[in-house]
Amino acid sequence: MTTCKTGAEHIKSLKDGRTVYIDGKLVTDVTEHPAFRNAVKSAAMLYDFQARPENAELMTFVPDGSNRRVSRAWQMPRNYAEMVQRRKALQAWAALSYGFMGRSPDHLASALVGQRMGIEVFEKHGADRAKALRNYFEEASRNDYFLTYVIINPQSERAKDWGEQKEELVARVVDEDSAGITIRGAKMLGTSSIMANEVLVANLQPLKPDEEDLAFSCALPMNVKGLRVLSRKSYEASAVSVFDNPISSRFDENDALMYFDDVKVPWERVFVYRDTDMCRAQFHDTPGHAYQNYQAQIRLSVKIKFLTGLAHRLTEAIGTTNIPSVREQLGYLAAQSSMVNAMMAGMEAEGSMRGEYWVPNRHFMYSAQVLTQDLYPRVINTLRELSGGALIMLPSSLHDFADPQLRKIIGVTQRAANMSPDEKVKFLKAAWDAVGSEFGSRHTQYEMFYAGARFVTSGHSYRTFDWSGATGMIDSLMGSYDLADELDRTKH
Numbered sequence: 201m202t203t204c205k206t207g208a209e210h211i212k213s214l215k216d217g218r219t220v221y222i223d224g225k226l227v228t229d230v231t232e233h234p235a236f237r238n239a240v241k242s243a244a245m246l247y248d249f250q251a252r253p254e255n256a257e258l259m260t261f262v263p264d265g266s267n268r269r270v271s272r273a274w275q276m277p278r279n280y281a282e283m284v285q286r287r288k289a290l291q292a293w294a295a296l297s298y299g300f301m302g303r304s305p306d307h308l309a310s311a312l313v314g315q316r317m318g319i320e321v322f323e324k325h326g327a328d329r330a331k332a333l334r335n336y337f338e339e340a341s342r343n344d345y346f347l348t349y350v351i352i353n354p355q356s357e358r359a360k361d362w363g364e365q366k367e368e369l370v371a372r373v374v375d376e377d378s379a380g381i382t383i384r385g386a387k388m389l390g391t392s393s394i395m396a397n398e399v400l401v402a403n404l405q406p407l408k409p410d411e412e413d414l415a416f417s418c419a420l421p422m423n424v425k426g427l428r429v430l431s432r433k434s435y436e437a438s439a440v441s442v443f444d445n446p447i448s449s450r451f452d453e454n455d456a457l458m459y460f461d462d463v464k465v466p467w468e469r470v471f472v473y474r475d476t477d478m479c480r481a482q483f484h485d486t487p488g489h490a491y492q493n494y495q496a497q498i499r500l501s502v503k504i505k506f507l508t509g510l511a512h513r514l515t516e517a518i519g520t521t522n523i524p525s526v527r528e529q530l531g532y533l534a535a536q537s538s539m540v541n542a543m544m545a546g547m548e549a550e551g552s553m554r555g556e557y558w559v560p561n562r563h564f565m566y567s568a569q570v571l572t573q574d575l576y577p578r579v580i581n582t583l584r585e586l587s588g589g590a591l592i593m594l595p596s597s598l599h600d601f602a603d604p605q606l607r608k609i610i611g612v613t614q615r616a617a618n619m620s621p622d623e624k625v626k627f628l629k630a631a632w633d634a635v636g637s638e639f640g641s642r643h644t645q646y647e648m649f650y651a652g653a654r655f656v657t658s659g660h661s662y663r664t665f666d667w668s669g670a671t672g673m674i675d676s677l678m679g680s681y682d683l684a685d686e687l688d689r690t691k692h
């Protein structure tokens with residue numbers, strides 16, 4: 201049995217000549233660049249964690265017919281117990297970044313696990329496309345690839361259909377031959393793409409029947425010729441130090457626009473071709489969408505618990521913990537934290553078999569998604585409310601501590617009942633990084649939108665709710681009396 205993928209192996213795999221731009225310049229090596237290097241190290245940390253012998257059983261499994269352990273994220277649970285076992289591995293990974301790495305490798309592994317479970321949906325689309333997905337799943341899982349995806353079109357003129365947008369905006373098929381297809385145009389917003397091995401390109405937003413050029417799905421290596429990755433601003437690059445920005449300096453997973461400049465895709469990697477309904481079915485008729493967003497809720501359960509702990513410590517730092525109204529706010533936060541956990545456990549326990557596999561309860565998952573995209577900004581707001589000026593009345597950077605005169609003033613002004621001034625500043629800097637920094641603000645945007653705007657997630661909730669059960673109760677009540685009988689019964 202060979203050992204599983206390590207951090208060093210992952211870092212080496214990213215030195216592949218990919219075309220990433222930031223601040224007007226081409227990045228020659230993402231693993232060394234100050235905008236990305238620490239995030240890359242954090243990704244590597246995930247693989248090193250699972251490669252530790254004592255974590256082998258928790259984090260990894262051996263796929264059938266293979267001789268190498270890979271992340272449990274690639275496991276296709278055959279029952280409830282296996283789903284819980286798989287989840288524990290995903291939680292352990294999420295805990296390493298306190299839930300701040302939204303697109304750790306288990307997100308896409310989960311999407312592909314779900315799509316592979318629904319292979320018959322691809323079979324209906326075409327034997328060759330199903331074969332491509334089956335083979336790609338084997339390749340990606342056996343090699344423990346870190347994948348990202350771009351499944352959303354660049355936000356442009358929202359009042360127009362996707363097919364009506366300006367040429368070259370939305371990625372589309374512009375050519376095909378016996379070797380494969382050629383795509384041109386853009387997709388947003390490849391989170392983690394700078395540190396992923398491969399990208400799944402697909403179309404999750406509804407398409408009209410005449411928009412076949414946009415209706416494709418494929419997988420590409422991040423260094424494929426013609427793929428240009430335009431990074432957003434790096435928060436890691438502007439993090440002053442780990443002391444000043446302990447979260448953003450290490451877990452800024454990045455987001456990037458992807459532009460496909462006549463990228464050629466071999467047929468063996470094309471999963472959906474010119475079929476607008478299949479673009480939807482790839483996610484929704486398979487358990488793909490359910491599995492990828494179930495992973496997101498597992499990760500979020502860790503992050504909300506972290507933020508709840510942060511709130512408690514905040515009140516300790518400013519000495520408000522025992523004020524009854526503050527306790528009430530903490531209790532409310534604790535309830536919200538456990539609600540996220542309970543919804544996750546509910547998705548698993550109320551799951552069902554699909555063929556030979558156990559899948560999470562779809563409606564419970566969508567209901568969690570709708571509720572948590574609202575919950576996150578409210579939790580952040582509670583943290584702000586609990587803190588007052590504490591998150592702002594802070595030394596400009598760790599360098600203030602190097603000046604004896606300033607250090608003395610810091611010692612006098614940053615007092616707390618059970619923290620030293622150094623500890624208090626250290627903690628409050630971390631709290632600001634999580635809650636109010638540019639990085640923290642991006643996280644609020646992420647949690648509100650990563651799975652679609654509210655009208656989209658509520659639509660999924662509407663589609664998957666047990667309306668006949670709910671309205672059936674109304675019908676039962678209505679059937680239990682009628683006007684004529686009641687008139688008779690109440691006649692004087």
Ligand SMILES: Cc1cc2nc3c(=O)[nH]c(=O)nc-3n(C[C@H](O)[C@H](O)[C@H](O)COP(=O)(O)OP(=O)(O)OC[C@H]3O[C@@H](n4cnc5c(N)ncnc54)[C@H](O)[C@@H]3O)c2cc1C
Pocket residue numbers: 303348349350351352354355358388389390391392455642645646649650651652653654655
């Ligand atoms: C930090 C971050 C990371 C992301 N990472 C990824 C990634 O890795 N891969 C990926 O594929 N995507 C990613 N995304 C994109 C994400 O999936 C989209 O932002 C999301 O689906 C919403 O689409 P949109 O941005 O076009 O917003 P829109 O759909 O345009 O919604 C924006 C707002 O416009 C209004 N609106 C627009 N249309 C309607 C309508 N028809 N009815 C009612 N109201 C409407 C609503 O007020 C809505 O809240 C990421 C986004 C963020 C913010």
